[in-house]
Amino acid sequence: MIIVLKPRSTHDDLIRVEQMVKRRGLDTHIVEGSDMTIIGCIGDTTRIDSKLFEVDSAVEKVMHVQEPYKLVNRAFHPEDSIVNVSGVKVGGNSLAMIAGPCSVESFEQVLEIAESVKASGANMLRGGAFKPRTSPYSFQGLGLEGLDILCAVKKETGLPIVTELMSPDYLDVFNEKVDLIQIGARNMQNFDLLKQLGQLDRPILLKRGLNATYEEWVMSAEYIMASGNENVILCERGVRTFESYTRNTLDLQSIPVVRKLTHLPIIVDPSHAGGKWWLVESMAKASIAAGADGLMIEVHNNPECALCDGAQSLKPDKYGSMIQEITQIAKVIGKTL
Amino acid sequence: MIIVLKPRSTHDDLIRVEQMVKRRGLDTHIVEGSDMTIIGCIGDTTRIDSKLFEVDSAVEKVMHVQEPYKLVNRAFHPEDSIVNVSGVKVGGNSLAMIAGPCSVESFEQVLEIAESVKASGANMLRGGAFKPRTSPYSFQGLGLEGLDILCAVKKETGLPIVTELMSPDYLDVFNEKVDLIQIGARNMQNFDLLKQLGQLDRPILLKRGLNATYEEWVMSAEYIMASGNENVILCERGVRTFESYTRNTLDLQSIPVVRKLTHLPIIVDPSHAGGKWWLVESMAKASIAAGADGLMIEVHNNPECALCDGAQSLKPDKYGSMIQEITQIAKVIGKTL
Amino acid sequence: MIIVLKPRSTHDDLIRVEQMVKRRGLDTHIVEGSDMTIIGCIGDTTRIDSKLFEVDSAVEKVMHVQEPYKLVNRAFHPEDSIVNVSGVKVGGNSLAMIAGPCSVESFEQVLEIAESVKASGANMLRGGAFKPRTSPYSFQGLGLEGLDILCAVKKETGLPIVTELMSPDYLDVFNEKVDLIQIGARNMQNFDLLKQLGQLDRPILLKRGLNATYEEWVMSAEYIMASGNENVILCERGVRTFESYTRNTLDLQSIPVVRKLTHLPIIVDPSHAGGKWWLVESMAKASIAAGADGLMIEVHNNPECALCDGAQSLKPDKYGSMIQEITQIAKVIGKTL
Amino acid sequence: MIIVLKPRSTHDDLIRVEQMVKRRGLDTHIVEGSDMTIIGCIGDTTRIDSKLFEVDSAVEKVMHVQEPYKLVNRAFHPEDSIVNVSGVKVGGNSLAMIAGPCSVESFEQVLEIAESVKASGANMLRGGAFKPRTSPYSFQGLGLEGLDILCAVKKETGLPIVTELMSPDYLDVFNEKVDLIQIGARNMQNFDLLKQLGQLDRPILLKRGLNATYEEWVMSAEYIMASGNENVILCERGVRTFESYTRNTLDLQSIPVVRKLTHLPIIVDPSHAGGKWWLVESMAKASIAAGADGLMIEVHNNPECALCDGAQSLKPDKYGSMIQEITQIAKVIGKTL
Incomplete structure (x- = not known):
């Protein structure tokens, strides 16, 4: 200093x-x-x-001349961390390919999507059971029922599940049932929750806040690690800027920056960043080319009738063709799907 | 639509x-x-x-051609709402003058500051017991002990107390002891917490998120009201922009905008917005001239030794002289201190 | 409307x-x-x-329900425009690979860099003769002498030259000597200059302003086209956000967005966006994977001694190895270098 | 360093x-x-x-530990600079009250507005002859004819005139006829123009760029001063943020900041910042309460028919009543109108 x-x-x-x-x-x-x-x-x-x-x-x-973070700091841990999500490795040369609907709507819906994305190459299943919504009048998710549906689909498909935790009330049930616990952008600085996540055994997927600097984001990971849980994966999902044509501005520079500052894996969610399905494919390819450790992508079998965020969901066949090109780009970069 | x-x-x-x-x-x-x-x-x-x-x-x-909010909407409630905080009216022609230290450090410290700001004209006492900090290694506040100190000082001075709630674990104790429950910028879209605030009897001071649009901010107030608590005061505290010389950019246009969109009172926190004590006085005057319903200002008897945010705290005598000019500006605007 | x-x-x-x-x-x-x-x-x-x-x-x-632009609008011109820069095609399946030093310093310097990047696969040479600098005390470029150096190197190497025009005083000389006239971010809304560019025969490289929305950027291209010059290439170079670790935030979503709104080619300048050489390679790959029509990259034979922006310049050998990976990614995307 | x-x-x-x-x-x-x-x-x-x-x-x-600017730096020039605009002092305790239509439309229009605002207390007349417009199809101003109208109205009313210069082509005519030459937000970093302004005798009103940091803004003033013209007045007019309900976010913290960093006067333009007439009055009061050295406000006798920006113009009677309250606030602050 x-x-x-x-x-x-x-x-x-x-x-x-x-x-x-x-x-x-x-x-x-x-x-x-x-x-x-x-x-x-x-x-x-x-x-x-x-x-x-x-x-x-x-x-x-x-x-300041010294970074305020220690446990996440690459300076003190030069090798890449690899996080094991119920058998799927994230980081290093392995890519996390997370796909699924924005919201869990029914067992049939989730199962159909899960089977389809698994066939395309996805290795984890996402789906929102508890949904953070700007309006109290919007659909808030199926809650615990949605979580049970995800578990049932996991049983059928073997895909580890990723879903968002919004309230400390559900820490125990998430710790028991969810393979990768997602903390959304709006809770990135819910410090009380971060401390409690440190008590859990499950890996955490920490999304970047809409206006979080790299340092703040990384400090939130430090909160979790300092509380005892070392399995943190970061997720870039766009930041808020003056540009309102897209929902948010996807910041792919975060990939090399996070890799330099920390040893943690970083994946990208291009679906929420842009908010438009026709932006997803090019941004997914760009993310992998930039060195991301994986992608989280919304896929819906019937986007026109989705209860939430249909506008940003890919159809399963589109997802499948995209994965093929991504596999080739990954190979150029030295990674394997 | x-x-x-x-x-x-x-x-x-x-x-x-x-x-x-x-x-x-x-x-x-x-x-x-x-x-x-x-x-x-x-x-x-x-x-x-x-x-x-x-x-x-x-x-x-x-x-959209229709606003997505109803309960907070001035279109359906043309008169200004006046929120009663344990006898202090906020809104209309009455100004809330909230002052006190950033963090509660000791009974003596809070009492000394409280007596001094009360003598200057403050009508509520602020003080942080639970502190949201970017770093897990920073001082996190005295917690419940801090809350008890605030209560003890309230007993001595009669000033209603304002303090921040960060976790649902303390809903009951805050509802019992705190006159005006503050929700900080980082929790403005902690939707689970907002719903629970709707169950309380106490008025809520809802700070604007660092990157919250007017609509999102007002929708968060709608969450609280839709859950049953109609006593919401909004607090502008600056938004995050590209300018990093100041901590945040204070957006005083929010005062006339919020007044047009909603019937809720709005106050301003110039201390946190700029993060520098020498910005506070001019911004406090500007806020009142712009029509704010009050101010929340950090005052510390010994900023050099403050455990948190001393750099943005006024000394008590500076606060006193500022209040005198503000009283005169308020009179021009048709308000009384 | x-x-x-x-x-x-x-x-x-x-x-x-x-x-x-x-x-x-x-x-x-x-x-x-x-x-x-x-x-x-x-x-x-x-x-x-x-x-x-x-x-x-x-x-x-x-x-508004109608876009305010016509000539650049893809709705009225569904096929991609291909801009011919002295024989190098930009747009369609052809990539513009522009490289060279930030500032022109000497004939020897520019020639050495030009020969090296040409050998690596670059097909245009960049170099600043007139430099926009925040400080009046910073090096402002060699001016017309720098332009003559670029022309001399073009003679040697055959590479078309790209350089920035800052003042209407030099419209004629640029029109005579420069193959692709660059308009910098700070002049994107210098409307008088835009109108005058419409009178020229040379293609224009229009950089996105630091805070320009997609619509404003595209409207500036409309200015040039409406004044008579149809050869416009857009260049994404990052926008200003709250994040100050990087110089700017590179917005790669602009690639699919610009392609949807307009029929103009779009290239990316990753060097200026991040301001750090170690961000360039990953962002260059990401840009091509996202579908950009080319790259403009700073290369310097001796970054430690560069008169300007050495921190963001690649060394020639790094540029060479990067181009090889980019060639492979381009192939996956269906483009050829 | x-x-x-x-x-x-x-x-x-x-x-x-x-x-x-x-x-x-x-x-x-x-x-x-x-x-x-x-x-x-x-x-x-x-x-x-x-x-x-x-x-x-x-x-x-x-x-950096040292500021990169010298001539504008308060550290080397502790007293406030007072700029004399054809007899009207700006800075110190004197307020510049600049008012007039966005665009010059006709002699009658400008004269009517000028007489009315002069009667209310304005001491300078503004009006756009050359208009920077995002669209090439929007009204671009009357040009030199508009400038002549302003001069004719100045003859009638004695009010010094303020108008925007967009092109170096008109440097001489502006230097001859215009009392205070305005440089718009989009030209704040048109460095070639800034250097040429240094050659003029007239004072310059330098608006803050939409995304200019305090340091960049002040450096642009340094450009003008370093080129020989010491009469620079800064004008805050809002910055671009994520909030799109208002055109821009007015940053009143710039007043105390600019006053600390520099010795130059600073005024505020609340009309362009918000883009809505009903925001102007409260922001004008706030600006004066915060210590601004003046205001530039759009007034139109018939906003419904204005050729440009009618939505942000006050009617003359509204301007008059506003000035009265502002006079009282100025008195509290120790300034006189």
Whole structure:
């Protein structure tokens, strides 16, 4: 951490700020330039709130030089982490191909979609049982009944299931039944929930918040890991920008950035990012070409009648043809489906 | 709701889409232009997900003409709502002046600040007992002990207390002890929590999410009201933009917009918006001049030693002098402190 | 265009607004719903400013149903346009591979880079002679001398040259010497310049503004085309968002969107988007996988000593190995380098 | 400037980077911490591109501690600058009250509005002769004829005139006839134009770009000043965010920020920011309460028939009543109209 003093600071100012730093257990190193003085703070600054020092009237600004995260940090864990989701490996050279309907509507619906995407090459099944909806009047999902349907389809197809947890009330049942627990964009900074996820055995799929910086996203993963659960997969799903033609702006630069900052796997959800089915295929290919560890894609056998987000769902045959091209791109990149 | 068909749509397309609409219980009205055909949908469209129709290959786009909210809507409730917070009226011509430390640190600290801001004119006391922090390693607040301190200070000063609820685990204790329950920006779309707030008797202070549109914010208030609690106060606290010099960009246009869309009171938190104490005074004055129903401001007796967010806290004497100018501005606007 | 009247509008309101519409040469079609009345406006509304009608006190909102652009619109020109840049075709199945240094520094420098990227497969040479710089104190480019260097290198290598025009003062010399005239992000809405570009014979590479919506970007292309120059290539180069770790957020969804809205070719500049060389390769691959018609990439033989933007430049050998993987991805997508 | 080396950098890395710094004429000061090494660079770093150093493979990041601007910097010019616009002082305790129609339509129109706003208290007249329009098919302004109308009205009323310059072709005529030359948001980084403005005698009103950071905005003022014209007034007019209900988000925090960073006056344009007339009054009051040095407001005698932006124009009587309240707020703040 570096503290820059205001241009006309006095020696007394310097001494006072230096002592604030030392009280926090850090060493200091003073650099006096012609125009300004800076204080280098030496020691473990990851647990210190730099805002504290900005209060002093002689402080111009405080700059971090060390990342505030440790457990997710690639610097301390250089190899890629590979997360095992009930036998499916995510990370390294293996791709997670998660597909399924936005909402669970019925056993027949989910089974038909699951069999079809499995035949195309998917290795996990997604489906929303609890749905976060902007309006209290929109369909909120089938709840526990939806979860049971997913489990029944898992029994039939063998596909591990991925579904979103919205409330701490269901931590136990999710831990028991769900192979990969999804935390949605709106709960990425629900810190209480993150801490509780650290107690679970199941891997967590942590979606990026709509306005989360890379650092905040990675810090939310740090919350889960610091609470005891090391199996975290990150999921890019677009961020909110000024552009409203698409629902969100998919940020594929997040793939190389996350890979540099952390050792965790990262997958992409192109369906929610754009909100339009005709954007999905090109963004899915782009994600794999950019090095993503997998894709989460909405597939619906009858999008016209979907209870939720039909506009962004692919039909099963479209999904199948897309997977074939993706397999070839993956090969170029050195990955296998 | 208006559905625009694609330029070269056929009569069969029109019939098919029209029937999708009618199946949802709406009437239709067809407008055929030279280049395009539109379908006007007549009836209550607030509970219908317009995305449903975008799935049809003949549909170019779907546009809402009706707002999706009812209970908060000024169209159905033309007079301003006035929310009573344990005797302090918020809305109409009365201003809520909420002040206090970011975090509760000790009884002495909170009492000293509370007495000072009360003497300056504050009519409610804020203080964080549970703190949402980006890092798992930052100070997370005193928790229930902090809440007890607030209650003890309330006993001494008579000031109603405002504090943030982060977890459903504490719904009961907050309902019992807290006069105005704050929901922070990061929980604005924690829909499960919003539904549970609807069961409480206490008024709710709903902060705007960092990337929440006006409509989403107002829909979150609709969640609370639709679940049974009509006492909602909105709080503008800045939104996230490309500008990183300030923590967030305070959006004071939200005041006239919220007042037009809804009948709910709206207050402003200039401390968190900018994240710098020297921005607070001018933004506080601006908020009142723009017609806000109150202010929530961080005041600390010793910002240099604050455990959290000292950089954005005013000292008590600065708060006092600011309130005097604000009182005069309020008078110009027709409000009284 | 659809005009929605306010809920309690009278018949007189309706008549008055209807007449405003008719005075602009449009027909009207009235839809009276239970809660609201809408006026459908029939005729060519692309040249009408919808804001005009919002002034009327009875108007709730005005919504466009027709795109405001014609010449660039795929609806009126269904096949892909192919732009011929001095013999290099851009669009269709042919990829533009533009490479070169950020700034022209010397003949030797540019020649060395040009020969190397040509050997790797590049088919156009980029290099900045006039540089847009945020600071008046930064290196502003060699100007006309830089342009002459590019021409000399073109003579040696045969590569068409691409360089940025910043001022109308140089329209003639650029029209004479430059094969593809680049308009930078900051000039995307320099409308006077856009009109003048319409007078030229040379194709234009129009970069997306940092905060330009798809519609605004496409409207700027419409400006050029409406002024007489039909040879426009669009270039995605990232948009500004809240994320500041990368210089900008590369928006690859723009590729399928632009392809849907317009018939113009679109290429991607991953170097400027991220501002970091280690982001370039993955984003270049992603762009081609997403269907881009080409790439513009900064390559420098000695990035450590570059006068500008060395941090985002690839070294020639890195560029070479990247092109090989891109060639394979292009083949999967059905394109050839 | 501070250069942070990567965690596992060697002594050779340090030496190499240190020498890069020294070659640029700076001294260095090394701070070796337990985990990392930083190099403090001492000397005038405002003219050095920090990106240069990021190229080195041992460099983790480079951080500026000095602002890159000098002439506009309050640190080197502590008193407020007061800009004299043909006799009207802007800055200090004097407020610039600029009002008039969006577009100049006719002599009668402009004269009527000018007389009315002058009677209400306006001290400058605005009106667009050259209009920047997103669509090539929209009304582009009367051009030089519009400028002549403004001059004729100035003769009648004595009000100095403010109008936008879009093209270098008209530099001379604007310098001769226009009292305050406005540079619009879209040209804020038209660097060639900025340099040419430095040659003029007239004061410049520099609007903030839609996505310009404070630093970029202030750097554009530095361009003008570094080229020789010291009379620059800044104008906040809203920035582009994810919120699309309003045209832009007015950022009033810019007032205290600009005042801290620079010695230049700053005014606010609430008409363009929100794009809706009913937002103007509250934002105008807020701007003055926040300490702005003036307002630029659109007033039209017949907004329903305005050729441009009628939706954001106030009627003259509304403007008059607003000015009265603003006068009172200004008094509270210590300013006089």
